[in-house]
Amino acid sequence: MEYIQSNQNAKIKAAKKLTVKKNQRKENTYLLEGWHLVQEAIQSKATIRQIFATDKYVEERALRGFYDQTFEIAPEVAQHLSETKAPQGIFAVVELVENTVPETLEGRYLLLDAVQDPGNIGTMIRTADAAGFAGVVLGEGSVDLYNPKLLRSMQGSHFHLPVYQGKLLDWVKRFQHQSVPVYGTELNQSAISYQAVPKADNLALILGNEGNGVSVDLLLAADDNLYIPIPGHAESLNVAVAAGILMFKLIEG
Amino acid sequence: MEYIQSNQNAKIKAAKKLTVKKNQRKENTYLLEGWHLVQEAIQSKATIRQIFATDKYVEERALRGFYDQTFEIAPEVAQHLSETKAPQGIFAVVELVENTVPETLEGRYLLLDAVQDPGNIGTMIRTADAAGFAGVVLGEGSVDLYNPKLLRSMQGSHFHLPVYQGKLLDWVKRFQHQSVPVYGTELNQSAISYQAVPKADNLALILGNEGNGVSVDLLLAADDNLYIPIPGHAESLNVAVAAGILMFKLIEG
Numbered sequence: 025m026e027y028i029q030s031n032q033n034a035k036i037k038a039a040k041k042l043t044v045k046k047n048q049r050k051e052n053t054y055l056l057e058g059w060h061l062v063q064e065a066i067q068s069k070a071t072i073r074q075i076f077a078t079d080k081y082v083e084e085r086a087l088r089g090f091y092d093q094t095f096e097i098a099p100e101v102a103q104h105l106s107e108t109k110a111p112q113g114i115f116a117v118v119e120l121v122e123n124t125v126p127e128t129l130e131g132r133y134l135l136l137d138a139v140q141d142p143g144n145i146g147t148m149i150r151t152a153d154a155a156g157f158a159g160v161v162l163g164e165g166s167v168d169l170y171n172p173k174l175l176r177s178m179q180g181s182h183f184h185l186p187v188y189q190g191k192l193l194d195w196v197k198r199f200q201h202q203s204v205p206v207y208g209t210e211l212n213q214s215a216i217s218y219q220a221v222p223k224a225d226n227l228a229l230i231l232g233n234e235g236n237g238v239s240v241d242l243l244l245a246a247d248d249n250l251y252i253p254i255p256g257h258a259e260s261l262n263v264a265v266a267a268g269i270l271m272f273k274l275i276e277g
Numbered sequence: 278m279e280y281i282q283s284n285q286n287a288k289i290k291a292a293k294k295l296t297v298k299k300n301q302r303k304e305n306t307y308l309l310e311g312w313h314l315v316q317e318a319i320q321s322k323a324t325i326r327q328i329f330a331t332d333k334y335v336e337e338r339a340l341r342g343f344y345d346q347t348f349e350i351a352p353e354v355a356q357h358l359s360e361t362k363a364p365q366g367i368f369a370v371v372e373l374v375e376n377t378v379p380e381t382l383e384g385r386y387l388l389l390d391a392v393q394d395p396g397n398i399g400t401m402i403r404t405a406d407a408a409g410f411a412g413v414v415l416g417e418g419s420v421d422l423y424n425p426k427l428l429r430s431m432q433g434s435h436f437h438l439p440v441y442q443g444k445l446l447d448w449v450k451r452f453q454h455q456s457v458p459v460y461g462t463e464l465n466q467s468a469i470s471y472q473a474v475p476k477a478d479n480l481a482l483i484l485g486n487e488g489n490g491v492s493v494d495l496l497l498a499a500d501d502n503l504y505i506p507i508p509g510h511a512e513s514l515n516v517a518v519a520a521g522i523l524m525f526k527l528i529e530g
Binding site: 143147151152153154155156157179181184219252254255256257260262264266268269272275276 | 400403405406410430434472507508513518519521522528
């Protein structure tokens with residue numbers, strides 16, 4: 025197994041570039057960091073092109089099938105590749121997946137309208153995965169799915185459920201064409217309380233931008249708009265918390 | 278009004294130090310950043326010692342009562358003081374508040390056991406505030422309340438409800454002594470589903486460390502331990518999302 029000691033190594037330089045959207049699209053790959061995520065990639069049979077691992081990982085059983093693509097790296101190289109202060113020391117170069125829109129939209133979907141913070145997006149995808157949702161759609165203006173912070177907070181959920189990128193208004197039409205109810209969300213007491221929504225096996229739920237909420241076009245297009253009554257003093261909830269409360273309520277009915 | 282152009286100005290150097298716990302405790306003050314938070318401090322009648330504002334804020338009506346303590350700063354100085362890449366340009370030096378434990382514990386309380394991420398802690402305090410909780414207790418091993426990232430995600434909720442710091446086992450005893458039910462939380466299906474808990478006006482809910490959950494001592498001391506059933510594939514929920522789901526369920530009953 026090749027041992028890489030220098031940040032100037034061509035493979036390391038190429039891998040480091042794969043944390044940036046432009047290069048990810050060009051190479052059709054992204055860089056995944058951390059033992060949990062690399063294991064998830066392996067288990068879900070993602071296409072792994074390379075693995076870079078410090079000595080504590082190279083003997084791991086899960087990596088056995090990947091001997092030809094695995095390179096041992098020095099701790100300094102792990103620090104160079106990492107987005108964190110205390111890297112675990114394992115990375116994988118993984119192929120992007122472009123999910124095709126299913127003809128029939130069954131199950132529950134989460135739609136994210138111009139959410140800005142990658143940590144919030146990743147957390148919401150993770151929560152949708154936990155709640156058994158069928159998919160997530162990132163609208164235009166959202167951070168890219170393979171943003172390093174987003175990957176970290178998503179915890180591998182993109183290996184469990186499809187994440188689409190597209191125009192949300194088109195998606196809303198698709199759902200409505202199939203009689204799937206679409207729920208917007210807003211901080212507005214004239215909207216419908218989330219507690220009043222009946223349980224439904226098929227639905228779409230839209231969460232919006234941290235500062236501005238769901239855009240007016242989408243609120244108008246939605247079948248109903250929901251709000252979470254706030255008995256206390258905070259003006260609003262963090263968007264990922266609101267999404268969690270709503271998703272777990274909607275599956276409970 | 279004094280105009281401060283240099284990062285070397287003594288007041289700026291002193292204010293900059295107030296982002297660090299050690300100096301906050303010594304001076305009994307912390308540095309608050311952002312227009313929303315400064316307004317919250319003013320409205321809640323927190324003791325404000327100084328305000329540093331760029332020209333766009335100095336004429337603001339809300340600052341009129343603070344003319345003697347307000348200093349105009351250059352944009353470069355705002356960048357120097359800021360914890361963010363694109364600062365709004367307003368800061369306040371605010372006195373710490375030490376909340377005394379009430380004799381009678383009424384209402385709902387959130388207890389945080391060794392939660393590590395300041396963003397998670399701030400988000401949970403914000404959610405507790407929204408849910409109308411009576412207070413939050415940060416146990417030993419949690420990040421300090423006046424951590425800049427925590428202040429940012431808390432969105433001023435510490436001006437709305439008391440946040441205590443102390444030993445959680447002592448707090449659990451206090452609640453139980455007053456017959457207030459204490460609920461731990463764990464990722465364990467042998468715990469009680471959160472959906473089965475009756476609504477209660479008085480209760481304490483414990484959330485734990487991101488990796489390790491609530492410590493065993495506290496799980497054993499709690500009256501009951503709750504879990505959130507996860508129908509999907511994610512192994513767990515983000516702790517702030519779990520806290521939000523639980524708090525909004527517990528107020529709904």
